[in-house]
Amino acid sequence: TQLLEQSPQFLSIQEGENLTVYCNSSSVFSSLQWYRQEPGEGPVLLVTVVTGGEVKKLKRLTFQFGDARKDSSLHITAAQPGDTGLYLCAGAGGFQKLVFGTGTRLLVSP
C-alpha cells in the first residue's frame, strides 16, 4: 500500500514568517502534485513535479521533488493570510488514482 506522510499536520504562524511542509513516502512515484484546499471547496492543483531533484517556484512557493522521487517539500516565503488552507501532496503513477498525503493545515495570522 502506498502511503504519503505529511509533516507537520498543523502549523500556525504569523504573517511574514517562512515555513516548510514535508511529504514522505517509501514508494516511488512517477510524479507528485501539491494541492491547496479551502473549506467547502475541492483541492486546487498548485504544481506538478516529475523529475527527481526538480525544483519549481510559484511566486513565494518553492516545491522540490526528492532525487529518488519518494519525497517532496513545499517552502513558503513570507507567508500571508491568503496562504491559509489545507495543503495536500499527492503521488501519481500514470493515469490512475492519486494517493494523497495526510494533509497539513496552515493558519497564517495577520
Add this chain to the structure above:
Amino acid sequence: GAGVSQTPSNKVTEKGKYVELRCDPISGHTALYWYRQSLGQGPEFLIYFQGTGAADDSGLPNDRFFAVRPEGSVSTLKIQRTERGDSAVYLCASSSGTSGVNEQFFGPGTRLTVL
C-alpha cells in the same frame, strides 16, 4: 462550464436510504475519478473511469457503493442502504487522460450526511 461541477452540494439522508451523487467533468476529459474525504484528512480514492468503463474500482469500500458513466461524460455515484459511516465529502475529478502527467481537476464536492 469551465470546471468540474457536482450536484447536490449538500445531501442529508437517513440511515438505510439510497442516494445518488452526480459529477459533470470538464468537457473533453476522458478520465474521471471519485474520491471520499473525511474531515481533516486527505481524499481517498474510490473509483476511476477511462471513458465509459471503470478501469479501477479497488477503492470502493463494499458492494453498497456503485458508480456509472454510461456515455463517457457525466458520472453518478450510487450508495445503497446508507450508513452513518458513509458521511463524508465526495469529490469528483477529471483529467484529459492524454498528457504525460496525470493532472486532475476537482469539483467542489458533495457533502453527504447520514443521520
